[in-house]
Amino acid sequence: MFLISDNVSQHRSTVRSAGIGKRHRSKRVFDIFFSLAGLIFLAPALALIAVALLIVDGRPIIYRHERIGRNGQPFACLKFRTMRKDADRALAELLEREPARLAEWTRTQKLMDDPRVHRLGRYLRISSADELPQFINVLKGAMSIVGPRPIVLEELNRYGPHVSCYLAMTPGITGLWQISRSKNACYEERVHLDVEYFHKRSLARDLAIIWKTFGVVFFAQNEK
Numbered sequence: 001m002f003l004i005s006d007n008v009s010q011h012r013s014t015v016r017s018a019g020i021g022k023r024h025r026s027k028r029v030f031d032i033f034f035s036l037a038g039l040i041f042l043a044p045a046l047a048l049i050a051v052a053l054l055i056v057d058g059r060p061i062i063y064r065h066e067r068i069g070r071n072g073q074p075f076a077c078l079k080f081r082t083m084r085k086d087a088d089r090a091l092a093e094l095l096e097r098e099p100a101r102l103a104e105w106t107r108t109q110k111l112m113d114d115p116r117v118h119r120l121g122r123y124l125r126i127s128s129a130d131e132l133p134q135f136i137n138v139l140k141g142a143m144s145i146v147g148p149r150p151i152v153l154e155e156l157n158r159y160g161p162h163v164s165c166y167l168a169m170t171p172g173i174t175g176l177w178q179i180s181r182s183k184n185a186c187y188e189e190r191v192h193l194d195v196e197y198f199h200k201r202s203l204a205r206d207l208a209i210i211w212k213t214f215g216v217v218f219f220a221q222n223e224k
Contacts, residue, residue: 031138034145039135049129049132061080063078063082063083065079067150067152068155069142069150074153075137077134078133079131080124082121082124091105094116108187144169145172145174146172146206147175148198149171149177151171159194160191162194162195165199166194174209176194176209178216179209179213
């Protein structure tokens with residue numbers, strides 16, 4: 001069972017009372033059709049990745065992690081498992097042992113050259129194929145094709161006065177941060193991009209972001 005903090009509940013009521021939590025029907029319809037098409041078209045690749053993961057590192061194939069969605073609703077965000085089974089313990093030991101890595105994690109909530117990631121997982125991350133199961137999240141309505149990246153409960157405080165912007169949107173598989181990010185991007189930049197998307201979001205902009213996402217993924221693979 002998921003737990004909701006009083007802080008999230010308070011922001012949820014603020015979002016609803018402000019009227020910015022309304023579901024945009026056109027975006028939802030687009031999400032359903034796009035995710036269905038993606039799952040059907042990519043079904044052979046999904047099956048191949050699942051079998052490869054089973055051979056390389058065994059079960060579980062899918063990694064479920066609690067994230068905070070629209071109006072503060074928690075949901076299980078799906079990904080192909082790219083990390084070792086002892087990833088949580090390995091992270092704790094790494095951050096305790098290496099101050100530089102701790103500073104990097106504190107700044108971005110990510111690690112470059114993450115030692116927790118297994119061999120096949122590195123390729124899945126470069127190609128963003130690890131996120132393909134999130135089409136299921138989109139079909140269920142917990143995620144959108146385009147939106148802010150889904151965050152964990154502890155990250156809400158990092159949005160400061162802009163937290164209501166995040167809670168008013170449905171988290172996305174891709175978004176401004178994914179197509180704009182640099183290797184040294186800080187968390188504050190991520191928040192800024194989410195707020196920018198909130199104020200300027202539209203179906204036309206979503207289509208532009210999706211198009212640019214294909215380019216980002218293509219060039220990321222070619223750089224490796």
